[in-house]
Amino acid sequence: MGLCISKPPPNPSLSVHKNDSPLAKDNPVAVKDSGKPAATSVNDENSTDRKKKDEESEVGKKSPFFPFYSPSPAHYLFSKKSPGRSPANPSSNSTPKRFFKRPFPPPSPAKHIRAVLARRHGSVKPNEAGTIPEGNEAEGVAGLDKSFGFSKHFGNKYELGDEVGRGHFGYTCMARFKKGELKGQQVAVKVIPKAKMTTAIAVEDVRREVKILRALTGHNNLVQFYDAYEDHDNVYIVMELCEGGELLDRILSRGGKYSEDEAKAVMIQILNVVAFCHLQGVVHRDLKPENFLFTSKDENAQLKAIDFGLSDFVRPDERLNDIVGSAYYVAPEVLHRSYSTEADVWSIGVIAYILLCGSRPFWARTESGIFRAVLKADPSFDEQPWPSLSSEAKDFVKRLLNKDPRKRMTAAQALSHPWIKSCNDVKVPLDILIFKLMKSYMRSSALRKAALRALSKTLTVDELHYLKEQFALLEPNKNGTICLENIKAALMKYAT
Incomplete structure (x- = not known):
């Protein structure tokens, strides 16, 4: 230990060429001139040929980990054959290469998210970078189709009251049924001005929100949806009024x-x-x-x-x-x-x-x-x-x-x-994950199925409780098995 025995490289020019990389530029030792006198004219041609062979062998050298070699763009950038360093361009030799010792800080995720949300709601300012249109956002506001196909008789059924809440995309008001079985009952109406729908994405968001509310009817912990209306200026989404606050x-x-x-x-x-x-x-x-x-x-x-x-x-x-x-x-x-x-x-x-x-x-x-x-x-x-x-x-x-x-x-x-x-x-409600796990198991090999059966014996009591509840919700046959009909019946029962 403490003893280092090494020989100088047989070819000084090759050793300098190997260190001719961006990482080596920060090391003054790697690029320092050897200080030896120039070679005689008799050996000029031999030394030039030797340098060419060394450079060609370096470029064509195969990686020990890959069966092929794909030269890095940096090789041509920093090699002596680079156009930027050619004798025909002497001004480039006078400009030193600069490398940043400190990496740039990673981009802020908040900036990108704010830009995406601004584009989504059409609130991008003209001088912001987020004004580059993406897909349908290139359409002009005048060209947007803001007709949703909803009923246009909101004023005939409801009497709009005071505002109770406001968001960045609309506001919520109280309203009352004017007629029918629910006459006098209070509801909440989400009013979305069409003037704020300045992108195709914003229009699609409103259309999808109504579609989702219609699909999710019937759960006790979900706000009840009555209907959606529109006129020339606004979209009205009528829902249950919750007076207990957030x-x-x-x-x-x-x-x-x-x-x-x-x-x-x-x-x-x-x-x-x-x-x-x-x-x-x-x-x-x-x-x-x-x-x-x-x-x-x-x-x-x-x-x-x-x-x-x-x-x-x-x-x-x-x-x-x-x-x-x-x-x-x-x-x-x-x-x-x-x-x-x-x-x-x-x-x-x-x-x-x-x-x-x-x-x-x-x-x-x-x-x-x-x-x-x-x-x-x-x-x-x-x-x-x-x-x-x-x-x-x-x-x-x-x-x-x-x-x-x-x-x-x-x-x-x-x-x-x-x-x-x-x-x-x-x-415990029916979990969609169960269907994914069953699908994965059915597509597994015989060896994987055997391994899963062995691992199932190591499940904890809590994990078994979840699986037993899911198994019962699928309503297995009398012999304790589940078939495709059981799965269809469960989905028909618990899905809307």
């Missing part, structure tokens, strides 16, 4: 202090409606406390999910790439632009964290900082009140906030978690 308001009024039982009651309702949406092939994409309303001011009032303006239909094997949502509740895979229904479960995990401790799991002063925290940071479970909460509650939140969507619980699995399961009135 979930966020209740969290703030309590100072963010929910007991485990109170938080559990809220989470059961949220998980139920989200599991229902996922079974129908709908991903909400904007779950947050502001989008859950109580039907009344009572302490035990029912919770209703609202605002499906950013929702979309998704197939079981499909991945979405549209960046939408709210900063504090957006899932990591949404920022990576490849996600499905698991993104909603992440948002539920953020809500659960807030209910139990009163603070957000990911926080920063800027949107970009929030997104970086979502991608790289882990939520803290060391500060109060986490040490005083049950281990089941902490495990529940951790399994919802798993950055790997493949390891994250589904909404139906979350309802089978020990923390939730302790409530007597919890019913």
